[in-house]
Amino acid sequence: MNQPQIGTYNVGTRLTVGSHQVEIIKYLTSGGFAQVYSVLISPPDPHTNTNVACLKRVIVPDKPSLNTLRAEVDAMRLLKNNRYVVSYIDSHAAKAILQNGSYEVFVLMEYCERGGLIDFMNTRLQNRLHEFEILQIISQVTQGVAAMHALQPPLIHRDIKIENVLISTNNEYKLCDFGSVCGIIRLPRNSQELSYVQQDILKNTTAQYRSPEMIDIFRGLPIDEKSDIWALGIFLYKLCYYTTPFEKGGEPAILSGKFEFPLYPNYSEQLKSLIRDILVQNPCHRPSVFQLLKRISIMQNVPCPINDIQTVQAPSSHLNLTELHQLSATQNIQSLNSHLVMGNSIPTTAFQFSTPVNMATAQTLPIKEESNIFYDPTSCNFAKDSQSRLNNALSRSPFELEAVSDLNNVKDEANSTTRLKQTIVSEAHNFRQNNSLNLSLPNMIPHNDDSSSSSDESYPGDTDELKKTQSLSSYSTRSNTKRDQPVEEYLTSSSLPGSSFTAVHTKVNLDHKSSSFKPTSTNTVDGLKNNTLSLSKNNLPAYDYVGGSKQDLKNSIQQRMLEKLNSSEESFNARKISNVKEGGQEGTNIPIILKSKASTLKDKKIKPTPPPKPLHLKPKPPPKPLFLAGQKLSLEK
Numbered sequence: 001m002n003q004p005q006i007g008t009y010n011v012g013t014r015l016t017v018g019s020h021q022v023e024i025i026k027y028l029t030s031g032g033f034a035q036v037y038s039v040l041i042s043p044p045d046p047h048t049n050t051n052v053a054c055l056k057r058v059i060v061p062d063k064p065s066l067n068t069l070r071a072e073v074d075a076m077r078l079l080k081n082n083r084y085v086v087s088y089i090d091s092h093a094a095k096a097i098l099q100n101g102s103y104e105v106f107v108l109m110e111y112c113e114r115g116g117l118i119d120f121m122n123t124r125l126q127n128r129l130h131e132f133e134i135l136q137i138i139s140q141v142t143q144g145v146a147a148m149h150a151l152q153p154p155l156i157h158r159d160i161k162i163e164n165v166l167i168s169t170n171n172e173y174k175l176c177d178f179g180s181v182c183g184i185i186r187l188p189r190n191s192q193e194l195s196y197v198q199q200d201i202l203k204n205t206t207a208q209y210r211s212p213e214m215i216d217i218f219r220g221l222p223i224d225e226k227s228d229i230w231a232l233g234i235f236l237y238k239l240c241y242y243t244t245p246f247e248k249g250g251e252p253a254i255l256s257g258k259f260e261f262p263l264y265p266n267y268s269e270q271l272k273s274l275i276r277d278i279l280v281q282n283p284c285h286r287p288s289v290f291q292l293l294k295r296i297s298i299m300q301n302v303p304c305p306i307n308d309i310q311t312v313q314a315p316s317s318h319l320n321l322t323e324l325h326q327l328s329a330t331q332n333i334q335s336l337n338s339h340l341v342m343g344n345s346i347p348t349t350a351f352q353f354s355t356p357v358n359m360a361t362a363q364t365l366p367i368k369e370e371s372n373i374f375y376d377p378t379s380c381n382f383a384k385d386s387q388s389r390l391n392n393a394l395s396r397s398p399f400e401l402e403a404v405s406d407l408n409n410v411k412d413e414a415n416s417t418t419r420l421k422q423t424i425v426s427e428a429h430n431f432r433q434n435n436s437l438n439l440s441l442p443n444m445i446p447h448n449d450d451s452s453s454s455s456d457e458s459y460p461g462d463t464d465e466l467k468k469t470q471s472l473s474s475y476s477t478r479s480n481t482k483r484d485q486p487v488e489e490y491l492t493s494s495s496l497p498g499s500s501f502t503a504v505h506t507k508v509n510l511d512h513k514s515s516s517f518k519p520t521s522t523n524t525v526d527g528l529k530n531n532t533l534s535l536s537k538n539n540l541p542a543y544d545y546v547g548g549s550k551q552d553l554k555n556s557i558q559q560r561m562l563e564k565l566n567s568s569e570e571s572f573n574a575r576k577i578s579n580v581k582e583g584g585q586e587g588t589n590i591p592i593i594l595k596s597k598a599s600t601l602k603d604k605k606i607k608p609t610p611p612p613k614p615l616h617l618k619p620k621p622p623p624k625p626l627f628l629a630g631q632k633l634s635l636e637k
């Protein structure tokens with residue numbers, strides 16, 4: 001594979017990233033794809049209240065890969081300002097100087113001065129973590145994950161691991177690396193989709209943290225938030241014992257679910273029982289992120305920091321669709337992003353733009369009794385018949401699409417806005433109650449056609465409501481999907497919809513020379529949108545997110561939320577063509593690693609692959625013990 005040879009920036013190099021002037025303080029390290037620097041920024045970030053930030057510089061080979069990175073940036077934007085997520089500041093993409101069609105992407109984010117959790121753990125090899133420290137770390141990371149799961153629809157991180165937690169200056173543990181984020185993955189309907197799903201999982205997850213339903217898709221179980229919960233269980237085990245529970249046994253061990261606790265260090269029965277309750281085979285039996293947090297809080301003897309979204313989202317009969325959304329949205333955002341700096345230039349999520357919320361209604365909702373803190377297994381409908389459906393689907397032609405969904409039938413038959421609305425509300429209710437949409441399989445992959453929602457007709461004149469309605473119904477309205485279209489084309493025909501970046505003329509200092517830091521803006525907006533390339537003065541086509549009026553921002557964020565709704569399919573699309581990670585070297589003037597196209601997975605074997613040997617990640621200075629490391633499995637092995 002061709003690797004572009006791009007050296008690292010010298011100290012003092014100045015560049016422009018979005019609306020920020022940046023000066024390189026120090027080259028920190030290189031990840032799988034990125035060079036990472038500490039930088040000075042102007043203006044300072046209001047959230048962290050500092051002018052020191054972290055700059056990630058990534059080269060991507062083409063536009064589809066750029067779209068993949070956009071998805072990562074979009075996820076960061078959605079989670080911006082959550083206390084336990086590394087905070088996004090700004091971003092910028094431009095054609096790389098290599099003249100080979102590649103792009104250079106810059107992402108500015110909060111600088112986590114204390115480095116990685118793995119580094120901290122390595123300082124405690126002799127004196128292992130105390131239980132209270134473990135509970136503090138898992139609580140904070142779980143809160144970061146909760147912010148993702150609370151989004152509508154939820155985002156799945158898919159790569160929760162020790163290596164993806166950083167420690168901030170004030171000692172908070174923050175989730176990072178949103179490059180694997182996706183929506184709920186519905187069951188594949190045929191061998192081609194199965195192959196995509198398997199390939200996607202291999203690329204975007206780390207072997208030792210992979211859940212049983214990810215390894216054995218034939219179980220017909222959902223790949224959703226509960227897969228993150230499984231990873232949190234592995235994460236918790238590793239915090240305790242510095243190894244993963246299935247380290248030796250690999251995939252067969254994960255699928256058998258049998259693991260043991262080492263004798264040393266000795267942790268409470270409560271903590272071990274929590275790990276046991278998380279690492280159960282059936283995702284429906286695992287706790288939700290809120291139930292998990294509640295249990296951790298009980299062990300810490302502190303109030304649970306956030307409310308259970310399941311409780312606040314239970315719609316009562318008098319709730320209309322707006323209220324349904326507002327309740328869940330407000331409760332989530334208020335409780336999860338309680339440290340939000342309001343008035344920031346770019347809001348955290350679409351929900352912040354919602355009409356002021358009926359908090360009185362939200363607060364007076366009946367609180368569900370939680371005698372059993374974990375999920376009621378009988379409420380998980382997803383797997384019902386899924387095994388036989390999967391088998392049936394796989395015996396069919398890859399291009400044969402399934403019958404129209406229940407909801408589509410309802411929609412087709414009922415030309416009534418009221419009925420559609422009731423259906424959507426009911427689906428939302430089912431979704432939250434059962435943790436799945438009780439629809440036939442074709443509806444579980446959202447489609448990308450924004451214009452297809454029949455909700456347009458239902459809510460004329462109410463843009464916000466319309467967008468939200470589309471959000472829900474995008475799971476369930478497939479009427480405009482070309483049913484005679486081959487599946488392969490359907491899965492790959494579109495890139496990420498919408499645009500996070502609009503073209504600006506941005507002067508980027510690429511000569512790597514040191515110069516004094518003068519924070520004067522060089523950006524000029526030329527109004528080009530929709531990913532159209534433009535040439536700036538120095539002939540560098542450039543992109544950036546451009547903030548416009550508040551209405552523009554609102555529209556932009558709403559659009560992004562719609563994009564997120566399509567993330568399952570985006571995931572298929574984007575991951576299929578991009579982003580096989582390869583190891584990089586360290587040191588100055590090392591080449592930046594190119595985010596490259598993945599090779600097509602030809603092997604459509606449906607049996608799980610043999611357990612990979614544990615790979616060891618990031619032998620960065622200071623040297624780390626091998627048993628603390630983990631690595632994503634490369635498809636190109």
Ligand SMILES: Nc1ncnc2c1ncn2[C@@H]1O[C@H](COP(=O)(O)OP(=O)(O)OP(=O)(O)O)[C@@H](O)[C@H]1O
Pocket residue numbers: 028029030031032033034036054086109110111112113115116163166176177179581
């Ligand atoms: N915000 C940050 N503050 C401080 N250090 C950071 C920050 N982000 C990343 N780093 C450092 O840079 C390293 C690589 O970053 P990151 O994992 O995001 O890159 P990557 O190319 O996506 O790598 P990979 O996908 O292989 O994990 C991290 O392990 C961490 O040490």
